[in-house]
Amino acid sequence: MAFRPLVGRRRATETRDVIRNRRLHPAWTVAAVAFVALVGAAGFRATPSVLLHPLHAEFRWPLATISAAVSVNLLLYGLTAPFAAALMDRFGIRRVVAGALALVALGSGLTVFMTASWQLVLCWGVLVGLGTGSMALAFVATVTGRWFVRRRGLVTGVLTAGGATGQLVFLPLVAVLVRDHGWRAAALVVAGAALAVVPLAWWLLREHPADLGLPAYGAAEVVAPEPPAGGAAARAVGALAAAARTRPFWLLAGGFAICGATTNGLVGTHFVPAAHDHGMPETTAAGLLALVGLFDIAGTVASGWLTDRVDSRLLLGAYYALRGASLLVLPGLFAETTQPSMLVFVVFYGLDWVATVPPTVALCREYFGASGAVVFGWVFAAHQVGAAIAATGAGLVRDSLGDYALAWYAAGALSIAAAGLSLLLRRRRDYPTTETSFQNATRSRTISASGFGSG
Numbered sequence: 001m002a003f004r005p006l007v008g009r010r011r012a013t014e015t016r017d018v019i020r021n022r023r024l025h026p027a028w029t030v031a032a033v034a035f036v037a038l039v040g041a042a043g044f045r046a047t048p049s050v051l052l053h054p055l056h057a058e059f060r061w062p063l064a065t066i067s068a069a070v071s072v073n074l075l076l077y078g079l080t081a082p083f084a085a086a087l088m089d090r091f092g093i094r095r096v097v098a099g100a101l102a103l104v105a106l107g108s109g110l111t112v113f114m115t116a117s118w119q120l121v122l123c124w125g126v127l128v129g130l131g132t133g134s135m136a137l138a139f140v141a142t143v144t145g146r147w148f149v150r151r152r153g154l155v156t157g158v159l160t161a162g163g164a165t166g167q168l169v170f171l172p173l174v175a176v177l178v179r180d181h182g183w184r185a186a187a188l189v190v191a192g193a194a195l196a197v198v199p200l201a202w203w204l205l206r207e208h209p210a211d212l213g214l215p216a217y218g219a220a221e222v223v224a225p226e227p228p229a230g231g232a233a234a235r236a237v238g239a240l241a242a243a244a245r246t247r248p249f250w251l252l253a254g255g256f257a258i259c260g261a262t263t264n265g266l267v268g269t270h271f272v273p274a275a276h277d278h279g280m281p282e283t284t285a286a287g288l289l290a291l292v293g294l295f296d297i298a299g300t301v302a303s304g305w306l307t308d309r310v311d312s313r314l315l316l317g318a319y320y321a322l323r324g325a326s327l328l329v330l331p332g333l334f335a336e337t338t339q340p341s342m343l344v345f346v347v348f349y350g351l352d353w354v355a356t357v358p359p360t361v362a363l364c365r366e367y368f369g370a371s372g373a374v375v376f377g378w379v380f381a382a383h384q385v386g387a388a389i390a391a392t393g394a395g396l397v398r399d400s401l402g403d404y405a406l407a408w409y410a411a412g413a414l415s416i417a418a419a420g421l422s423l424l425l426r427r428r429r430d431y432p433t434t435e436t437s438f439q440n441a442t443r444s445r446t447i448s449a450s451g452f453g454s455g
Helices: 009-021 026-039 043-059 063-091 093-115 117-133 137-149 153-181 183-204 232-243 247-277 282-307 312-332 340-353 359-402 404-422 435-450
Strands: 004-005 223-227
Touching: 004 404, 026 093, 026 137, 026 153, 026 183, 043 063, 043 117, 043 153, 043 183, 043 247, 043 282, 063 093, 063 117, 063 137, 063 232, 063 247, 063 359, 093 117, 093 137, 137 153, 137 359, 153 183, 153 282, 153 359, 183 435, 232 247, 232 359, 247 282, 247 359, 247 404, 282 312, 282 340, 282 359, 312 359, 312 404, 359 404
Parallel strands: none
Antiparallel strands: 004 223
16 A cells, blocks of 8 residues: 655644644554454454363364364464455455454354354354454554554564464463353353454544544654555455565465464464373463463564564574474473473463564565555465464374374474575565565556456
């Protein structure tokens, strides 16, 4: 999305005077509401790992079947993101976020009536997948891209922590609800949490700082968004077509696919069942995963701070390599009780859980300019494809071999490979394709996809 100056130097000076008289830039209010909305939608992300065994016990569905529903959710969660980013450009953040929260509530609430596995796929997979995907990390990239110039990396880290940590902090509550009141009570609480955020998002979310006559935080001039060319779907596809012609896109997407496989897909879905296999109570395992979420807050915020100061390529390489090392030692740490070595893993892995997001968002913005949020949506789709494959694959490994050890070792090796992909990225100035030419290519493909011309 390109921007053009609204006014000249006089208006910019007047605007800076207005900002100086304000105690708080509205960007911080928008960021705070976005944080709450992400946490509100995160409840369901905590649900699958705790509900795997209760659903298996009640319905006698194989773990691979239940994991397949999780995979559909993860896949749609990712594939929806680029279209949601384009829809936010077309129809506004507020409408898309409110609709997404309603879908999460509907999908989670309807699970209490299901009697067949296809209904689990419909509720968990399709409805919740579409809802959470519309509030995925492309939403974070859209908010930070519109409202922040200064502190952009830091805010990206904080918002990412809100979404990722919210799901992990929900885990102890969900686990206790399942233990004391059954899995249906947990599903209804998650639905209520998502619905509770809708009025707040509708009331306080704003679209652009220009709507208030202000520049983005850290910017000098007020700028207004140009109307997006073509429809939302056409713009998303156009951005993908242009990005897919570049080497950085595939390196970022490949690394992020491995990121998804080693977080949401494997650890987020199967850590609790794997710990339970070794005799650990599910509530204890859920508490450990929640502790990962607490350290994730520090790790992701610190990663955002570092992204403003350190080469993002080096950060990604370090994050993936350290994650791989931790996953390779995890199979030997499971026990009936929580050992000090497991606590060390929880702290270490928690700091690295989604620390990869701020540098990946920054690199998408560096390589793809104003289309960075939409392109990041496609990179995030690769993240969720990896997560979906890992969720189902780990379930198959468990059903076939009786334990998860092979899945942990494979994830560790893949993480180290992702570090190599990240270090193959070159600085933006080394590429002959400029940001302007990328934007022109995106616009051309968008017009072609819309049927208004040829690209």
